[in-house]
Amino acid sequence: MNIILLSGGSGKRLWPLSNDIRSKQFIKIFKTKDGQYESMVQRVYRQILDADPEATVTIATSRTQVSSIHNQLGDKVGISVEPCRKDTFPAIALATAYLHDVQGIPGDETVVVCPVDPYVEQDYFEAIKNLSAQAAKGTANLVLMGIEPTYPSEKYGYIIPENDSAVSPVSTFKEKPDMETAREYIRQGALWNGGVFAYKLDYVLDKAHQLMDFTDYKDLFAKYETLDKISFDYAVVEKEPAIEVTRFSGQWKDLGTWNTLTEAMEDSSIGNAIMDESCANVHVINDLDVPVLAMGLRDVVISASPEGILVSDKGQSSYIKPFVDKIDQRIMFAEKSWGNFRVLDVEEESITMKVTLNAGHGMNYHSHKNRDEVWHVISGKGRAVVDGLNQEIEAGHVITMKAGCRHTVIAETELKLIEVQLGRDISVHDKEKHVLG
Amino acid sequence: MNIILLSGGSGKRLWPLSNDIRSKQFIKIFKTKDGQYESMVQRVYRQILDADPEATVTIATSRTQVSSIHNQLGDKVGISVEPCRKDTFPAIALATAYLHDVQGIPGDETVVVCPVDPYVEQDYFEAIKNLSAQAAKGTANLVLMGIEPTYPSEKYGYIIPENDSAVSPVSTFKEKPDMETAREYIRQGALWNGGVFAYKLDYVLDKAHQLMDFTDYKDLFAKYETLDKISFDYAVVEKEPAIEVTRFSGQWKDLGTWNTLTEAMEDSSIGNAIMDESCANVHVINDLDVPVLAMGLRDVVISASPEGILVSDKGQSSYIKPFVDKIDQRIMFAEKSWGNFRVLDVEEESITMKVTLNAGHGMNYHSHKNRDEVWHVISGKGRAVVDGLNQEIEAGHVITMKAGCRHTVIAETELKLIEVQLGRDISVHDKEKHVLG
Numbered sequence: 010m011n012i013i014l015l016s017g018g019s020g021k022r023l024w025p026l027s028n029d030i031r032s033k034q035f036i037k038i039f040k041t042k043d044g045q046y047e048s049m050v051q052r053v054y055r056q057i058l059d060a061d062p063e064a065t066v067t068i069a070t071s072r073t074q075v076s077s078i079h080n081q082l083g084d085k086v087g088i089s090v091e092p093c094r095k096d097t098f099p100a101i102a103l104a105t106a107y108l109h110d111v112q113g114i115p116g117d118e119t120v121v122v123c124p125v126d127p128y129v130e131q132d133y134f135e136a137i138k139n140l141s142a143q144a145a146k147g148t149a150n151l152v153l154m155g156i157e158p159t160y161p162s163e164k165y166g167y168i169i170p171e172n173d174s175a176v177s178p179v180s181t182f183k184e185k186p187d188m189e190t191a192r193e194y195i196r197q198g199a200l201w202n203g204g205v206f207a208y209k210l211d212y213v214l215d216k217a218h219q220l221m222d223f224t225d226y227k228d229l230f231a232k233y234e235t236l237d238k239i240s241f242d243y244a245v246v247e248k249e250p251a252i253e254v255t256r257f258s259g260q261w262k263d264l265g266t267w268n269t270l271t272e273a274m275e276d277s278s279i280g281n282a283i284m285d286e287s288c289a290n291v292h293v294i295n296d297l298d299v300p301v302l303a304m305g306l307r308d309v310v311i312s313a314s315p316e317g318i319l320v321s322d323k324g325q326s327s328y329i330k331p332f333v334d335k336i337d338q339r340i341m342f343a344e345k346s347w348g349n350f351r352v353l354d355v356e357e358e359s360i361t362m363k364v365t366l367n368a369g370h371g372m373n374y375h376s377h378k379n380r381d382e383v384w385h386v387i388s389g390k391g392r393a394v395v396d397g398l399n400q401e402i403e404a405g406h407v408i409t410m411k412a413g414c415r416h417t418v419i420a421e422t423e424l425k426l427i428e429v430q431l432g433r434d435i436s437v438h439d440k441e442k443h444v445l446g
Numbered sequence: 447m448n449i450i451l452l453s454g455g456s457g458k459r460l461w462p463l464s465n466d467i468r469s470k471q472f473i474k475i476f477k478t479k480d481g482q483y484e485s486m487v488q489r490v491y492r493q494i495l496d497a498d499p500e501a502t503v504t505i506a507t508s509r510t511q512v513s514s515i516h517n518q519l520g521d522k523v524g525i526s527v528e529p530c531r532k533d534t535f536p537a538i539a540l541a542t543a544y545l546h547d548v549q550g551i552p553g554d555e556t557v558v559v560c561p562v563d564p565y566v567e568q569d570y571f572e573a574i575k576n577l578s579a580q581a582a583k584g585t586a587n588l589v590l591m592g593i594e595p596t597y598p599s600e601k602y603g604y605i606i607p608e609n610d611s612a613v614s615p616v617s618t619f620k621e622k623p624d625m626e627t628a629r630e631y632i633r634q635g636a637l638w639n640g641g642v643f644a645y646k647l648d649y650v651l652d653k654a655h656q657l658m659d660f661t662d663y664k665d666l667f668a669k670y671e672t673l674d675k676i677s678f679d680y681a682v683v684e685k686e687p688a689i690e691v692t693r694f695s696g697q698w699k700d701l702g703t704w705n706t707l708t709e710a711m712e713d714s715s716i717g718n719a720i721m722d723e724s725c726a727n728v729h730v731i732n733d734l735d736v737p738v739l740a741m742g743l744r745d746v747v748i749s750a751s752p753e754g755i756l757v758s759d760k761g762q763s764s765y766i767k768p769f770v771d772k773i774d775q776r777i778m779f780a781e782k783s784w785g786n787f788r789v790l791d792v793e794e795e796s797i798t799m800k801v802t803l804n805a806g807h808g809m810n811y812h813s814h815k816n817r818d819e820v821w822h823v824i825s826g827k828g829r830a831v832v833d834g835l836n837q838e839i840e841a842g843h844v845i846t847m848k849a850g851c852r853h854t855v856i857a858e859t860e861l862k863l864i865e866v867q868l869g870r871d872i873s874v875h876d877k878e879k880h881v882l883g
Contacts, residue, residue: 024739283769287762298792299754300773302461305762306746313755317736318748320757325724325742332720336737353790354800354864355735358841359824361864363791363798383844385820385866387796404795405868407820407844427791427798427866429822431842 016070025317060134069104102217110226116211144207155200161191267326315341371419380432389424462754497571506541539654547663553648569696581644592637598628704763752778808856817869826861
């Protein structure tokens with residue numbers, strides 16, 4: 010099975026655990042059997058490989074998520090990087106071209122596209138295998154998954170099937186309705202459109218060539234910024250007469266707000282949290298080292314991270330976005346392909362951060378124009394390269410780097426260091442990459 | 447006027463802004479005319495000097511508060527340090543001996559004792575001046591302030607005066623009553639006992655010599671740990687027939703819980719806080735640099751500091767103590783006589799902190815047995831002394847100190863540095879002080 014996971018979103022609705030560079034799908038919030046926590050993207054990836062160990066998984070996403078994906082899923086997963094955001098048609102076309110030209114998937118194989126963020130069980134992935142098998146039959150150009158509605162939702166588009174069999178031609182599509190109309194659709198046997206569909210690779214590649222002028226994946230990637238923003242629904246689905254829908258009646262949750270996300274939490278708290286016995290329906294997600302104490306609250310979610318603290322009535326939490334849009338907060342925590350960093354202190358002309366490198370990983374060899382840096386290794390072993398000179402390093406070592414000096418550190422074991430940056434106009438953009446000789 | 451301010455309390459009720467070494471009276475929460483914030487102790491000290499610029503103010507307190515007092519009030523205020531906590535009679539006796547033997551106050555001068563933490567206006571200190579003047583007349587050995595009750599409180603002891611004149615002999619004292627009894631007391635003209643009283647210095651000194659075996663202040667200080675715990679009420683007030691009470695009818699609030707404290711706040715938030723329009727009667731006190739976002743809450747107090755985060759229904763917040771007792775949290779922030787420090791990161795074998803020294807101040811010259819330290823100056827100028835060697839320092843300088851090495855830093859301007867401590871068993875107790883040659 011070839012599967013493209015669409016991983017988008019700025020993650021503002023789940024602030025402060027998500028931010029501009031960490032979308033909600035990377036928050037480790039779901040308890041696994043061994044008592045660890047995994048993120049949405051880790052959960053979905055694990056579930057896909059459980060359903061089909063041979064699956065080719067490609068994540069279609071923006072550049073900002075690449076580090077987090079490698080950090081959480083390792084290097085085996087395919088990533089189709091969108092140079093910029095251009096809506097779903099260009100994104101799916103690019104990922105499909107990536108599958109064909111980079112991964113070498115033949116044009117007659119089927120591809121399933123689905124969002125990275127539904128909260129589902131294993132039966133969902135069995136349904137996706139069926140979807141893929143149905144597309145392989147070639148009785149339609151597109152096969153959609155229709156989710157059996159559990160309530161008259163105003164949040165989803167609806168698919169009206171021609172009949173109520175397991176696989177049916179699609180009669181028509183309906184936009185997000187009001188609640189009364191939703192009730193009427195459901196009486197007519199309508200299904201939710203969860204944005205999950207399968208096709209033969211060549212079908213979308215042909216559509217792409219019809220609508221956009223490009224030769225291959227590399228060329229499409231290079232031209233990506235010039236493409237029109239257009240949705241896959243508008244460009245393809247609404248114009249395609251040969252569409253089928255298969256039914257799915259298992260659990261399917263959209264965990265887009267704190268309210269819905271906390272419903273999927275196994276325990277009422279993650280991290281250092283204390284609640285008194287008068288708290289009712291309270292969830293605490295605490296990413297900080299210090300305790301959160303909750304007393305006498307009802308229907309409240311508390312979430313704390315290095316970026317900030319949210320305390321919200323659960324229902325009200327769905328209106329968070331405009332407030333977060335107004336917060337102009339420096340990124341205080343980020344996952345990188347080599348590990349992560351956390352900002353500890355910000356002053357006018359200095360920033361102090363803790364940097365953790367995973368064993369065997371290293372940063373890019375780089376330099377800064379406008380700041381000096383000092384690394385103080387606090388644990389682990391590895392080596393630093395400073396202006397071409399190699400140096401074994403371990404806890405206690407202090408490495409000073411003047412502005413302009415090229416440097417990197419490569420971890421042998423997990424390695425932690427305190428980095429003090431000093432200078433005027435310290436900025437993440439002040440970074441030049443070099444080739445390590 | 448000679449005034450002794452009793453400054454006690456572990457501050458657990460106002461966690462996380464107060465902690466074992468920072469009592470509630472040091473939290474900067476009250477807005478001044480110039481838009482700055484001052485603490486309870488700063489407010490009271492300022493109010494006393496406004497009422498009587500010549501006042502001799504002595505704070506009776508424990509060793510742990512000395513740094514905070516000097517940091518917030520400067521070096522002019524007198525401090526009577528209790529070597530350990532022994533209840534109010536030994537504390538008042540020690541402070542009275544301190545006034546006599548250290549400050550040289552004659553035995554026939556009057557002394558006023560009052561708690562450091564009532565939230566009052568200027569008229570309270572005018573009343574204290576009257577109290578002092580009344581004690582000077584010598585018509586009674588003790589003159590108490592009786593506060594006119596505004597409601598039948600179960601939290602206070604009551605004073606029943608013989609008559610309703612401005613100054614009256616005391617008929618009797620009553621313990622904290624239940625509400626019905628409190629109503630009855632108030633019908634009888636009873637007054638709250640706010641723990642404010644005045645006496646001639648020799649009176650308490652004589653009582654102290656009768657009840658405890660000591661020669662002078664130094665001797666009492668040396669013997670302090672051997673003294674019995676006994677309250678001033680029990681040892682003196684209840685046995686004294688010649689007591690008067692003066693009436694005070696102005697504002698007098700006991701800000702001992704988050705609920706009462708937030709009532710005294712001028713604005714609904716201090717620090718980086720955002721509230722949506724559906725919040726009602728919500729207060730945010732945020733001591734962190736990152737924002738707190740509150741949505742859809744009612745009657746809630748949110749308080750965040752480097753020690754932790756409290757989110758509590760206001761009424762429920764008065765039951766906080768047992769929960770905070772159970773929190774085993776490292777001190778993350780402290781005021782020192784020379785400035786302050788804040789812990790930024792804690793790892794198994796390292797601690798990283800930011801140290802701020804006020805201009806003209808320096809730490810003790812000291813060494814540690816079990817940890818190496820590195821200072822990275824991030825702003826300001828001064829000098830470091832390391833094993834006797836002086837060194838001018840400024841932003842960018844890195845000073846490394848091995849375990850055993852003696853060191854200090856003295857700030858010329860305000861000076862900030864990042865300190866990385868490295869070693870096994872890092873402890874605040876691993877500190878040896880030395881004389882700077």
